[in-house]
Amino acid sequence: MRKLAVFASSFVVCLASSMFGQNLQTAPGTPRHPLDASKITSIINGPITAKHLSSSRLSASTQAAVKGAASTPVTIKSVPFFNGAFTFQKQTFPFSMMGHRPQNGGTTKIDTSYLAISFIFDEFIDQNGNNIVIDATGNTNNLLNGPDFERFPYTVGNTQFGDAVQRAEFFNVMAKPHDDDSDEAWHTLLETPRQLKPVTVEVPFGSSLVFAAPDGTFFAFVDINFMNSQLNTLVQTENIRVDEVPIFVTHNAVYADFIFGGCCIGGFHTAFETQQVGNTVFVQVFDFATSLDANVANAVFGDPTVFADVDALSHELSETYNDPFVNNVVPSWQFPGTPPGICSNVLETGDPVENLPNPSFPVMIDGFLYHPQTEALLQWFSRENPSSAFNGAFSYPGNNLTAPSTACPK
Numbered sequence: 001m002r003k004l005a006v007f008a009s010s011f012v013v014c015l016a017s018s019m020f021g022q023n024l025q026t027a028p029g030t031p032r033h034p035l036d037a038s039k040i041t042s043i044i045n046g047p048i049t050a051k052h053l054s055s056s057r058l059s060a061s062t063q064a065a066v067k068g069a070a071s072t073p074v075t076i077k078s079v080p081f082f083n084g085a086f087t088f089q090k091q092t093f094p095f096s097m098m099g100h101r102p103q104n105g106g107t108t109k110i111d112t113s114y115l116a117i118s119f120i121f122d123e124f125i126d127q128n129g130n131n132i133v134i135d136a137t138g139n140t141n142n143l144l145n146g147p148d149f150e151r152f153p154y155t156v157g158n159t160q161f162g163d164a165v166q167r168a169e170f171f172n173v174m175a176k177p178h179d180d181d182s183d184e185a186w187h188t189l190l191e192t193p194r195q196l197k198p199v200t201v202e203v204p205f206g207s208s209l210v211f212a213a214p215d216g217t218f219f220a221f222v223d224i225n226f227m228n229s230q231l232n233t234l235v236q237t238e239n240i241r242v243d244e245v246p247i248f249v250t251h252n253a254v255y256a257d258f259i260f261g262g263c264c265i266g267g268f269h270t271a272f273e274t275q276q277v278g279n280t281v282f283v284q285v286f287d288f289a290t291s292l293d294a295n296v297a298n299a300v301f302g303d304p305t306v307f308a309d310v311d312a313l314s315h316e317l318s319e320t321y322n323d324p325f326v327n328n329v330v331p332s333w334q335f336p337g338t339p340p341g342i343c344s345n346v347l348e349t350g351d352p353v354e355n356l357p358n359p360s361f362p363v364m365i366d367g368f369l370y371h372p373q374t375e376a377l378l379q380w381f382s383r384e385n386p387s388s389a390f391n392g393a394f395s396y397p398g399n400n401l402t403a404p405s406t407a408c409p410k
Helices: 012-020 037-043 060-064 138-142 160-170 224-237 294-301 311-322 378-382
Strands: 002-004 048-057 075-077 083-090 092-096 108-125 132-134 151-152 158-161 187-192 199-203 208-212 220-224 244-251 253-256 263-277 281-292 330-332 343-346 363-365 368-370
Touching: 037 187, 037 208, 037 294, 048 294, 048 311, 060 092, 060 281, 083 378, 092 311, 092 330, 108 138, 108 208, 108 220, 108 224, 138 244, 151 160, 158 160, 158 187, 160 187, 160 311, 220 224, 220 294, 224 244, 224 253, 224 281, 244 311, 253 281, 253 378, 263 311, 281 311, 343 368
Parallel strands: 002 199, 048 263, 075 281, 108 187, 108 199, 108 244, 220 253, 244 281
Antiparallel strands: 083 092, 108 132, 151 158, 208 220, 253 263, 263 281, 330 343, 363 368
């Protein structure tokens, strides 16, 4: 396992300690023991809620090219994708999704890679005086044997989770909807990831808080600003390809903004340009997610399913299916279950459901109960009523959303 050593500025350290209910920052160079998990709410200012991020770092010309604009003479080299559009109140909303057109049928196989990121913490030591390590490698097989990569008998076919969500959206227009195992049936499937050599990130003073769950399991709140800097390094140094979906995963860690406040982030997906050769632009999509043990999820959120096992990963992968370049603009919508005015205008399928009751849809595979997250369907964003999705649904596999999205208050 490789070690990625990093350092934080004193400016960040100072700001980090000021964002918590108590000043918990010790002097650099003085390690301490992990904090009591029962004191999380007194340490973290503000609500502790599950959330995910997304961002697109594509130029305007590349944004237009991935939407199929004829006026942009650019060829995109990336994961396979197709274009479509819907109309709402006489306005056309184009979109790009991973795979190939559902009307044409056939199976698209998407290459993937997987990197397990472990942590070693400079600031926190165990009872024996050793720096605490949170290992991610032991969780790899469990995730790769879960519903994101293995088939499960969903009502739209025996298939992977992300493909099931897409099939639900396009069930009534795709080729051979009931012939789900034939070569002609429409699928977008993730190949088994090629596993990159695991990395251990050294977390400096002021960039984390490490807690001990009631059973003694260590888990961490890590500064998302620090983590972003490490991911920026890793995507430049790892052997990832633009025709695949790289998946970087941590274990028993959630992410908070130590500078501006806010917790807790379970992952994000993004797209960025890597190079241009003539009229060909190379675009890399990218997924990052955490995975919590049930006891850690319960200690952080009071719910053993939040970010548990594949919850955060399924959220990000489904969004990559449905908005790979993070630029699918839709009519502005209000987040369900939140005060008026908390809104978005992007087709991010996991976000509308993540803070509703029972957001996950548990499935049993090889004796393990996984918790992929229910996703909002295209019809929810387009406000198509009645919905043309499978069984008239607005979310899938769960029925968390029973009506189209609500317009953001003006």
